[in-house]
Amino acid sequence: MNTGQWLQALSAGGPGADGVTDIVSLANGDLAVAGTLQAPISLGKLPAISGLTVPRAFVARLDLTRAQWHWVQQVQSDSLAQGQCLIKLPSGDLAVSGSYMGTARLDALTLPRGLGRYSSFVGRLRPDDGQWQWAASGGGTGRPLGHGGLAAMPNGDVVIMNNYAGRSRFGTLPEVNSTSKNPDIFVGQLSGKDGQWQWLTTAGGNGNGRDYEFAGDDFAGGIHALDSRHLLVTGTFSNAAYLGFNLGPLATKIYDGFVARITLPAACPDAVVEAPAPVRIVVDSTVCGPERTLRVVGAEPGSSFGWNTGATGPVLTVTTPGVYTVQISTLAGCRYQTRYTQTAADLARPTSLPNVITPNADGINDRWVVRALPAETRLRIFNRWGRLVYQTQSYTNEWAADGLAADVYYYVLENPTLCPSPRLKAGLK
Incomplete structure (x- = not known):
């Protein structure tokens, strides 16, 4: 053959x-x-x-x-x-x-x-x-x-x-x-x-x-x-x-x-839906002043972005309070949206942090008061040997050093929107 x-x-x-x-x-x-x-x-x-x-x-x-x-x-x-x-x-x-x-x-x-x-x-x-x-x-x-x-x-x-x-x-x-x-x-x-x-x-x-x-x-x-x-x-x-x-x-x-x-990617929803958990807006706290930088993280590479302000791109700078919404379109054709609420308090960053407290009932510095502190700010107070003496998940200016001797103490404030960084720490007397 x-x-x-x-x-x-x-x-x-x-x-x-x-x-x-x-x-x-x-x-x-x-x-x-x-x-x-x-x-x-x-x-x-x-x-x-x-x-x-x-x-x-x-x-x-x-x-x-x-x-x-x-x-x-x-x-x-x-x-x-x-x-x-x-x-x-x-x-x-x-x-x-x-x-x-x-x-x-x-x-x-x-x-x-x-x-x-x-x-x-x-x-x-x-x-x-x-x-x-x-x-x-x-x-x-x-x-x-x-x-x-x-x-x-x-x-x-x-x-x-x-x-x-x-x-x-x-x-x-x-x-x-x-x-x-x-x-x-x-x-x-x-x-x-x-x-x-x-x-x-x-x-x-x-x-x-x-x-x-x-x-x-x-x-x-x-x-x-x-x-x-x-x-x-x-x-x-x-x-x-x-x-x-x-x-x-x-x-x-x-x-x-x-x-x-x-x-193959899963089928896209027919309408714009809330973004899945990995996709969110974070606040860039590297710059202090009357503005905040919002940044979309977790989106798939190649995605496009459209904000309710008309801006495009994953980053938006805001100077006024309000609700900022972004629509994310992926290469798979899916459309998601997520939002961030910018409050007036968030734009008024702490300009100075008091380092003295005198709880003697004279009405002056009886409590440690931080003005323009963002809501849901965590506070921890340590003594000079590093022992935790006070903490709260949302500080509202109530700490009065109750039961503590006069000494040097150290504070740590933590909040994603704090400026100049998400964690502020220093000593106070």
């Missing part, structure tokens, strides 16, 4: 730079192919493709046995469009991914210009007539990169792995920014019904290496859906790279490959 024999071949292309990059089998034995064609070309008895000679991404259906092309669909752009990956969805429809420059046109569908020179695209087609069902774009790089990966989820959604650099947008998800000027990797999921981006996660490194021109580049590899909750991805990283925000850094001198498993 002979093996490894070439049985049949059919060319696709013309005098320009053409290529087929991916192929899937269809239900009746036909094939669907994807790649790049450069006009002018002819595919069997189909109408000739003419016009601009810039390369165009394409998907076509082929009866290889009869050497007949049934249909061809193109992705046209201002300068260049390349077809990269092709898959078959559980419904039997096709999904294709690739890259384009400027804007892109898929029959009546138009994809916008990205923030980088090259954008990634994903489109869904019917296999019987090649009609586009939807198309989506995202990411952006300064130059064409690797092939990337595309996979179908059991529910019909599409996951893509590819490259981006600098600032990038993916539908209505928060804008992302690569960790350096060099290309990083993204993995994202799109709805199989309408192509809306569902969530996004990123991987990449610092790009510190300068041994050669492309040092610091990270390249997307393949992607495979293990089940409805887990993905397997591959790629290449340079120097040091993080996968998401909790894995890494992976480190190498030049380039290494990686294999990683991703757990």
